[in-house]
Amino acid sequence: MVLADLGRRIRNAIGKLGQATVINEEELNAMLKEVCSALIESDVNVRLVKQLRESVRKAIDFEEMAGGVNKRRLIQRSVFQELLKLVDPGVAPYQPVKGKANVIMFVGLQGAGKTTTCTKMAYYYQKKGWKTCLVCADTFRAGAFDQLKQNATKARIPFYGSYSEVDPVIIAANGVEKFKRDGFELIVVDTSGRHKQEAALFEEMLQVSNAIKPDNVIFVMDASIGQACEAQARAFKNCVDIGSVIITKLDGHAKGGGALSAVATTHSSIIFIGTGEHIDDFELFKVKPFLQKLLGMGDIQGLVEKVSEMGLEDNEELIKRLKQGFEFYSLFRTPPSLTILVHEIVGG
Structure with missing residues (x-):
């Protein structure tokens, strides 16, 4: 289900x-x-x-x-x-620091949606006013750079990659160095997808990590594999220090609960979840609000954050009433877009 x-x-x-x-x-x-x-x-x-x-x-x-x-x-x-x-993995999630270069390295299995997720994360922070960029160090999959280039161009995110250089370590190092020099705050590095048994690719992943010294390594995981996520997360952790996890495809797979609980047992913090194919189908994962929304209890904090994103943060009375958990029917006196948002958050 x-x-x-x-x-x-x-x-x-x-x-x-x-x-x-x-x-x-x-x-x-x-x-x-x-x-x-x-x-x-x-x-x-x-x-x-x-x-x-x-x-x-x-x-x-x-x-x-x-x-x-x-x-x-x-x-x-x-x-x-x-x-x-x-x-709940019981681990505080990684948070990048605005005003400095945060190097984020993405790893994951082939087909998990890693390249798309890289763009989603860069776009998420770009919308919040961060200077973000993308580096394609995936030289293993044919068309990887083309995909990242297309995604980045559509989202208007600066990117770096190469059609001639075949060494992913060199591409990653050069890209990170360039964007650091240009004052970027969030440098997202995409690496080659791999399978659990591919020792050569795991060695490559370790070399890229040693070269760029990431502030956080994110393991992108497909929800459809359910509790098998635990074994995969541990396999990656044995090779490179996994700091965070992003679970994709949670919108349409029956094993989402298994995936979430499996990751929690590895004590890796889930920082985002992918909830669809579009670039903004990407949510910050907070355990309590997530569970409240799942059980139809609503997510007041999530609503407050959405209101801020809609440019209504100056409406102090509205924010105050939201935080106090006032009756939702009173929202029909607010803008229609916000009324729709409430129904989305409480599952109405």
Whole structure:
């Protein structure tokens, strides 16, 4: 099931507690069975699902529970906290520093959408006022430079590459040096995609890393491989220090939940997720807001950030009301574009 379906099933399972006249062990087990079944169908590792179930059961002790306690709310909070743990690697995400050269090296398997994701990240920061650029050090795949060149030109992002030089280490080093000299703040370096068993390509990746000394190495991962993401992430980590992960194709694959939870077990921070083919189908990954949105709880902070991007940040009253979580129907007195945005964020 795609992530939206996963969120719907978990939300419905928890929602059934609200219809129960009595909240007891039987109702708890029925809810947990549905939640766990949904997670397993989304390719979340069975061991992790079992751990979630046992943790919730341990937190909810009906015999020890005081009489006036809201059992329904306690169970909901416990499930939410355990779901957070499932996708939270417990590692602070890397954040580039504006005003200095941040060299970001992209690595990943062939077909994961690495080159497209490089452009998406450069475009994301460009929209926020950063001076960004792209370097194509992928000399292995035919047409790699043409693809990056086309993407960069369309997004109006400066790029560097070569049709004559075959050594990716030289291309990467020259490109980074040029853009540093020109005062660029975010230098995104695309490298050759590889398979887990290709030792020569892993050696090349290490050489590129040693040459450009990146501030962050990002592993681009395809959500469609589900919990297999864990083995792939570990294979890359053994070769070069992976700082962050971006998961692509989360919009249409059944194994998205498995991919997210698998990455969390490697303690690599997920910094962005790809949610579509377009250049702006690219979201900053924040665990709590992501889960809130997945479960239909809305994302107030995300809405505040979107309002700022739309140039409405001067409307102090609107920002204040958003942060306080006011009734959403009052938004119909605001611009239509913002009303549409609210429906998008809360899944309406």
